[in-house]
Amino acid sequence: MDLNNLPYSLRVLAINISKHIDGEKITQDDLDAIINWKVGNEISFMPTRVIMQDYTGVPLLVDLAEMRSELARRGLNPEKVNPIIQSDLVIDHSIQVDYYGTSYALTLNMKKEFERNEERYKFLKWAQRSFKNLRIIPPGKGIIHQINLEYLSKVINDNNEPEIVIGTDSHTTMIGGLGILGWGVGGLEAEAVMLGEPYHSIVPEVIGVKLEGEIREGVTPTDIVLYITELLRKKGVVGKYVEFFGNSLSKLTIQDRATIANMAPEYGATVGYFPIDEQTVKYLNLTGRDGDKVKKIAMELGIFYNEKEEVKYSDVVEVNLSEIEPSIAGPKNPDERIRFGSLKIERKKKGNIIQDGDVVLAAITSCTNTSNPTVMLGAGILAKKAVELGLRSKPYVKTSLAPGSPVVVKYLKDAGLLPYLEALGFHVVGFGCTTCIGNAGPLIKEVENDIRTYGIEAYAVISGNRNFEGRINPLLKGTFLASPILVVAFAIAGRIDINYEEPIAFDPNGKPVYLRDIWPTLEEINSYMNLAMNPEYYLSQYSTIFKGDENWEKLSVTPSPIYDWPKSTYIVEPPWFKEENEKLEIKKARILLLLGDKITTDHISPAGPISPDSEAGKYLLSLGVKELNTFGARRGNHEVMIRGGFSNPKLKNYLVNKEGGYTIHFPDKREGTVYEIAMQYKKEGVPLVVVAGKQYGSGSSRDWAAKVTALLGIKAVLAESFERIHRSNLVAMGVLPIEIEDWRKLGIKGDELVSIEFNDLNPGSRVRIIFENNERKVETYGILRVNTKTEIEYIKSGGILKYVLEKMIK
Ligand code: SF4
Incomplete structure (x- = not known):
């Protein structure tokens, strides 16, 4: 296999594919597409590890638990559902700063964390005991990407393969600092990979970032990453890999690189990749891993950085470190x-x-x-x-x-x-x-x-x-x-x-x-x-990584193949397999929301505090919940999440021309909350769409942003452009992402009925869209942003979960 001149990140993909070709899920075509660098071609490969945090990981494990329940309901063996590759979940997202400014703050905040999250943590402990290949890192041990960097990653795994890590957190890219290809995916995609499905993507362009010059005194790695973020955002690297190289690469430590790789989602790239080199070896040795062995295998595989080698990139951006301020x-x-x-x-x-x-x-x-x-x-x-x-x-x-x-x-x-x-x-x-x-x-x-x-x-x-x-x-x-x-x-x-x-x-x-x-x-x-850089610190920190503090050890759970879904306001059995798959048709849909540019997953599915006046808040209060805390902690409860959909106080909906999660029901023009109006449309059997501007769904890998979209009855999102992870999450929930022209230029007002005509359902196909009412009719074409044939199958099956479950049963 000739990998010469390919970017190092693509070599990692090629090696992975070559090791997993089975002629069915992963084929020679996949390998050819990488080796011949056919940008835009669909490829399949097998990530080697999955990493999760608790906000996104809990709903993922809830889905797996529900799959087990569904198998049991159908009289099948529930224990068919298990991660088949190493999967780790780090509980890091739930702790809140209630106490500060005292040396007791840590103890008090952790105590409160356990009080608030006991039901969730019990569920996670059940999962830890019931699923194979799943490790849970209890609260208080650190943040997912830092633990991944300092401890969990091997760079080259036990099968002598370069690691490819997917994570249910957008900053999984941070591990690119250590020479590992890793990025954030939707929880739904991660589920499929955990259950043995390959990961599907398209062959990316790779932008080389050439690092030159000396870092000036007083300039920090944070300044470097903010500079690179601004530069690459302007350049436009969405959907592309970014790979760093050049004379000054060796001057950046692994931690500097990790800081830069961390913010890949902020500059819009799929990954920010730093090839394996002497810095990687040094860091691995420091943190108790065998850097020399990694170097030997990386050299044999042709993925050890060689400054003299001429690597081809789709485009090169030069960064002179001495110009950063x-x-x-x-x-x-x-x-x-x-x-x-x-x-x-x-x-x-x-x-x-x-x-x-x-x-x-x-x-x-x-x-x-x-x-x-x-x-x-x-x-x-x-x-x-x-x-x-x-x-x-x-x-x-x-x-x-x-x-x-x-x-x-x-x-x-x-x-x-x-x-x-x-x-x-x-x-x-x-x-x-x-x-x-x-x-x-x-x-x-x-x-x-x-x-x-x-x-x-x-x-x-x-x-x-x-x-x-x-x-x-x-x-x-x-x-x-x-x-x-x-x-x-x-x-x-x-x-x-x-x-x-x-x-x-x-x-x-x-x-x-x-x-x-x-x-x-x-x-x-x-x-x-x-x-x-004291190795003992790392060794002592990580010697007890899977053992929690006394709060964790105290949580009592009984291991069982099926979760018994006890009454809880945090973990509720989801409805994914209860609803019939609907016909794929969008006729006379209503526009639920008319939105601007840069709608983030925080706008769609808030992570912040739950207000008592909100739909979600009122619902929880009606159940007798005393402390509302954050949406993040409630992501195991679809009832709360659906009420929180599009309710961010800063979300501006042009239908009502104000912020705060309100919209209008047509044709009577009644104003209400997004949840309330969506439910009215649901009762009336009216399908819904969202119309938005550029960079729709930027932010996190939160699959709830797609799940609430589907639960609210939204069949398609029509936007000028989509951010990568949210686009694939929408597809995984069976919601169509369709790219359209700027709605403002098209003259859309939001009170039109929307019909979408699909002549064929193929990746990237052109669809006709008609917006009409008594006053106007606007006809336009959009591009179906469903990227692969497998994604088309997800759409047809009504989402990835149903697709995987049906495959499992067959
Ligand atoms: Fe946590 Fe994500 Fe922030 Fe890292 S970037 S600390 S994982 S929320």
Whole structure:
């Protein structure tokens, strides 16, 4: 097999296919398509591992449990349903920052986490005991992608194959930093792979990112990734692989690479891939894995990076690292990069304790950056210098430190830096996603009052990768992404428009303190680096990875092949096999929602707190639920999720011309919540469509965004373009993604009836769409964004779950 000149990422795919060709599911054609790099051709291959987090993983396991129940109902052996490849679920998404600013915060937040999630965790423990090839990593052990990086990944597996990891989390791409091809998929796709189906995709274009130049003093890996995110978003890499190469590749550590690979979904790429090289070997050896063996096999397989080899790419983007400057990104999107110090804010409104432009939440959070010792040590050093000058965080700022692995705390402690972070309020609040996923907990009460009473425009600063509207806290004007070092600086300054020229604070004697006075130098950071690279830390952290704390061990469950679906508001038996498969026909459908560009999965299926006034909130309260918590925790309950569909307070529907999950029923023009109106249409037997703009479904791999779409009765989404994972999730739920022209240009108003004519149902086929009412008729053509023949089968079967179950029965 001649892999020369192919990008390394494609070589990994080719090797995988060559090892799994069986002439049926995976064929020689698949291999030829890669070796001859036939962009756009459909291929099938076998991922070697599946990784999940609890928000997306619980519904996936609920589906598997329901498959078992369905087999039992049909008199068949339920234990046919088991993952057939290694599958790991890390419980990291549920912990919330209820307590902070105290050394007890971690214990108290975990206690609360178990109180809230006992029913879910019992279900997961049942799954751990009942399914084969499934490992559960209990709460408190760290964040999925950091654990994957530091421990779970082998790079080359026991069958001497390069690992290909799919994950039910969009930032699975982070593992690309370690030379592993990995990306986020919908829970539904992951289910199919776990049950032995190949993964289907199309041969991608591969954009080479050539790294040159030296990183300037004061520039962090966070600045690099924000720069790359902005650059590649402008370039347009959606649906493509991005592969890094060049003279300066070797200057980036695995943790730097992981930070950059992590944000592949933010720059729009399927993967951000760094080929295996000496840095990979060094990191594997450091973290207790056999780097030398990996090197030997990688060289034999032709996937060990060789700078001299000429690799062909679809296109090359050059990045001169020396041109990158300190940055932040926000307030609403990760690709809105702003040069640090250039943000200007008008302070019009004043409250009792805050005013416009103040930072009220500063969180060192997220696998993106807490996995990187450069920025974590840097944050500690800045804290030390600030505290020694007598500075403190502003009292109105909610501060927190939630590293993705306890290793971070070990090295910060040994470096003597943790007490300084704590002096500024950055106590450890959890080893999980916390603020990054929107589990920031409430703001300080007086701050909330000021925002509500005076309309103050206040901000959060987090070291995460996403800042979509309403994600961190709906009361905030926006969220900025920044390095952990800057997060600490913002907490001290308490305002968002800090810069290098003006003091960020004053010491107790009134002397101004500038950022340059406390900024950590690279030399200072490096002086502690040997602590962060101590192999013993990694070995001791991971020796008990599958064993939980006493809260976990206390949960009692009885292993059984079939889950008994006890009464719960968290885990409810889903309806997937109860509904008959409907005829594929869209005639005289109504437009349920008329939406703009960049509709995210957070808009479609919110992750934040459940408001008591919302449909989901009212429903839970009617069941006697006392604490509503977040949608993420309720994803095992389809009744809650459907009521939460399209209910994000920041979702603007042009049918009602306002935000907040409302729409109009036609023809009577009655306004109501999206859930209420969708249910009315359902009763009337009216099919529904959604019409939207560009980048529909960006954000996460959350399959609930597709599940609620289907449950609301939406048959097709007509959008200008779709983001990769959500598109495949829609298909997996039997909902048609159809690409159309800009609805604004087409003159669509939203009150039309919509009919779609399918002459043939083939990948990428052209369909005729008619929008009409008494006043106008608009005829247009759309492209069916169903990419493969197998996806067509999913659509015909009414979704992937029915497709897989029927295959299993046959
Ligand atoms: Fe968790 Fe944020 Fe990492 Fe996603 S990106 S896994 S939410 S920490």
